[in-house]
Amino acid sequence: MGLLTFKGGIHPYEGKELTMDKPIEVYLPKGDMVYPLSQHIGAPAKPLVKKGDRVLAGQKIAEAGGFVSAHIHATVSGTVKCIEPRLSSGGNKVNSIVVENDGAFESVEFHEMEKPLEEMSREEIIGAIQEAGIVGMGGAGFPTHVKLSPKNVDAIDYIIVNGSECEPYLTSDYRRMLEEPEKVVKGLEIVLQLFPNASGIIAVENNKPKAIQILKEKTSDIPRIRVNTMKTKYPEGAERQLIYANTKRYVNSNMLPADAGCIVHNIDTLVAIYEAVYMGRPLMERIVTVTGDAIVNPQNYKVLLGTGFQELIDAAGGYKGEEPEKIIAGGPMMGKAIISTDIPLVKGSSAILCMQEDEVASCEPSNCIRCGRCVAVCPGRVNPSQLAKLAQKGKLDEFVEQDGMECCECGCCSYVCPAKRHLTQTIAATRKSILASRKK
Amino acid sequence: MTELKKISSSPHVRQEDSTASIMLDVVIALLPASIMGVYNFGISAFLLIVICMASCVASEWAFEYFSKRKITISDFSAVVTGILLALNLPPSLPWWMAVLGSVFAIIVVKQLFGGIGQNFMNPALAARCFLLLSFTMSMTNFTYDAVTTATPLAMLKAGESVDLLRMFMGSTAGTIGETSTAALLIGGAYLLFKRVIDIRIPLSYIGTFGICILIYALASGRGWDWSFVAAHLCGGGLMLGAIFMATDYVTSPITAKGRWIYGVLLGGLTFVLRSPWNSGTAAEGVSYAILCGNLLVPIIERFTAPKCFGKGAVKHE
Numbered sequence: 001m002g003l004l005t006f007k008g009g010i011h012p013y014e015g016k017e018l019t020m021d022k023p024i025e026v027y028l029p030k031g032d033m034v035y036p037l038s039q040h041i042g043a044p045a046k047p048l049v050k051k052g053d054r055v056l057a058g059q060k061i062a063e064a065g066g067f068v069s070a071h072i073h074a075t076v077s078g079t080v081k082c083i084e085p086r087l088s089s090g091g092n093k094v095n096s097i098v099v100e101n102d103g104a105f106e107s108v109e110f111h112e113m114e115k116p117l118e119e120m121s122r123e124e125i126i127g128a129i130q131e132a133g134i135v136g137m138g139g140a141g142f143p144t145h146v147k148l149s150p151k152n153v154d155a156i157d158y159i160i161v162n163g164s165e166c167e168p169y170l171t172s173d174y175r176r177m178l179e180e181p182e183k184v185v186k187g188l189e190i191v192l193q194l195f196p197n198a199s200g201i202i203a204v205e206n207n208k209p210k211a212i213q214i215l216k217e218k219t220s221d222i223p224r225i226r227v228n229t230m231k232t233k234y235p236e237g238a239e240r241q242l243i244y245a246n247t248k249r250y251v252n253s254n255m256l257p258a259d260a261g262c263i264v265h266n267i268d269t270l271v272a273i274y275e276a277v278y279m280g281r282p283l284m285e286r287i288v289t290v291t292g293d294a295i296v297n298p299q300n301y302k303v304l305l306g307t308g309f310q311e312l313i314d315a316a317g318g319y320k321g322e323e324p325e326k327i328i329a330g331g332p333m334m335g336k337a338i339i340s341t342d343i344p345l346v347k348g349s350s351a352i353l354c355m356q357e358d359e360v361a362s363c364e365p366s367n368c369i370r371c372g373r374c375v376a377v378c379p380g381r382v383n384p385s386q387l388a389k390l391a392q393k394g395k396l397d398e399f400v401e402q403d404g405m406e407c408c409e410c411g412c413c414s415y416v417c418p419a420k421r422h423l424t425q426t427i428a429a430t431r432k433s434i435l436a437s438r439k440k
Numbered sequence: 441m442t443e444l445k446k447i448s449s450s451p452h453v454r455q456e457d458s459t460a461s462i463m464l465d466v467v468i469a470l471l472p473a474s475i476m477g478v479y480n481f482g483i484s485a486f487l488l489i490v491i492c493m494a495s496c497v498a499s500e501w502a503f504e505y506f507s508k509r510k511i512t513i514s515d516f517s518a519v520v521t522g523i524l525l526a527l528n529l530p531p532s533l534p535w536w537m538a539v540l541g542s543v544f545a546i547i548v549v550k551q552l553f554g555g556i557g558q559n560f561m562n563p564a565l566a567a568r569c570f571l572l573l574s575f576t577m578s579m580t581n582f583t584y585d586a587v588t589t590a591t592p593l594a595m596l597k598a599g600e601s602v603d604l605l606r607m608f609m610g611s612t613a614g615t616i617g618e619t620s621t622a623a624l625l626i627g628g629a630y631l632l633f634k635r636v637i638d639i640r641i642p643l644s645y646i647g648t649f650g651i652c653i654l655i656y657a658l659a660s661g662r663g664w665d666w667s668f669v670a671a672h673l674c675g676g677g678l679m680l681g682a683i684f685m686a687t688d689y690v691t692s693p694i695t696a697k698g699r700w701i702y703g704v705l706l707g708g709l710t711f712v713l714r715s716p717w718n719s720g721t722a723a724e725g726v727s728y729a730i731l732c733g734n735l736l737v738p739i740i741e742r743f744t745a746p747k748c749f750g751k752g753a754v755k756h757e
Contacts, residue, residue, distance in 0.1 A: 006749075012453055091447065155756060168453070240750060252750030261756040326446050337447035358446050359454055366515065367557035369459055372694040381749045383694065403748035411451030418457045419557070425449040 167331030527617020648707025
């Protein structure tokens, strides 16, 4: 049998060699901590503290603003300095709680699990996850307790753990799988407990043989869990492509993964679930890869949420030579370029990528030469060049008719385009405006 | 606060290939055929290639300069058009006709429709047919070693035998670039290796045409006449057309399925237009077949639009 995969995709420069053999280092923040109230899809959280309050690490400082929302916890001890709009990685200002870090790291008490997992009810498990403020940590930030509450629990056949880490440069999930595989497996067992008919799949790309081997060892005596090896290709970890590669089931833009009997989780999310259920700890930290050719000492860090980007960059030895031209929150394919490093790390931040040169800035778009490369690589199997033309002409009905809404904005078309057209960007902008007008 | 950084929407990396690098690869792939053309036909072939290249680039520059558009000669597409046109001309053609053809290709076929990527016909082929209609005598006067000679296809039609080895190497009468099958195959292999073209169009084109000719050979009582089939494959600019002209991005379908259909269609059209059963008509068929094919591309694309991922997926209950 060949490796599991999907049709299309690209092989960009991986850049993982910079950090893949670097063990996770714990970084303790020194400066102020910033907690944006919106780090997830859904309603922003509501602050529970006010200026001047003393908070402890692990204390809930903002509560979910609805069912589709998530709590936010302090990650250090200190004093609330202010609650004000602060710059976020999205480029906009988000209302945030700022805590002056007293450096003592005094923590609230966490309550370990009182009874064995098998005896815990669905409500207890989901309650613990909800209380811990866990959201999908791959970037989208969908609240995990919502994802774990589909309409029909019995219809879920697969819990897929996304260990593909197909974004170039990122190694945070890889290091987590190598160094703390037990937590990943236990996290998956907790989720499986919620879905009686489901089997667990940990899906990893074949450029991570060590992770595959260690996960296979750790799951060899668990019949409900198997480790799948996938072909190394971008975007193997895109939710729909991942589901197809592992189950041969299709999900389109009108469906949720649950409609195909699948639920997909990120590696770090499972670790957070484990820590919430077994140790009673809220989501306070994550693994972040600080990397790029502009960084002196690229590194994987275990970081408390709310830490400033600049602190982490300094911890990694700062910049080589001049300031980098471009800094990206996330990977080079789907990450967001940031205007300033004065922003905090949030639940969905997987990497800080500093590039000496901004190769995109030097690319000037020219006419489409119809080479068809975008069509060949598109994992959504649409015609990006055609969609971008329709988008530019404002032909929105035709754009929708030709499946423009099925685009997952993975960036493959822009990556391969020899005419350097901004295909993904044009399509993404049009999709957003169509989605916004539908909501009205 | 430090200076604000550059931002842009993702993705933040790009593949190295550019329009210019692709066109340059095509130029490189055309070198063997050009060199064999000059070797077989001498200095006049060399001059025609240079003249076509120069006048294509000059007309592109002039049009864009005077219409105040962005100058795009650095993308090498005009160079490619120039070489392709020259390779489609008989070596004895007067130089001014070559210039006229180049101007027609770039200005009328390419620039008036919006420049690179916008033309609906292959500029070099359209210019060739324009010259063929305007100067039929000069365009069909094929010489070899300074003696006017029939092309191998014309000889085949007249029932004469042809020398396959000479057809393979290119030492026969014909246009500058079409005679050397070996050189064209080397160029094609380079383009395939560099992934500039994919195999679908040349394979389905040559394959379909070969099958048609074989069936014709059987039906006309020649039996399994492989040398007849090979002569038809090596002659009449089929290789030049299938490898370099039919694969022109702008005028061929964008999807994989469309490319298969397009190739099959071209093979059939070429067979019909070449009509080996009719000794009276012109031996050439490739150019007209590809131009007809160019016009059918929008229709092919309508029926071969990609089916998106997950279309019609059903919900599991």
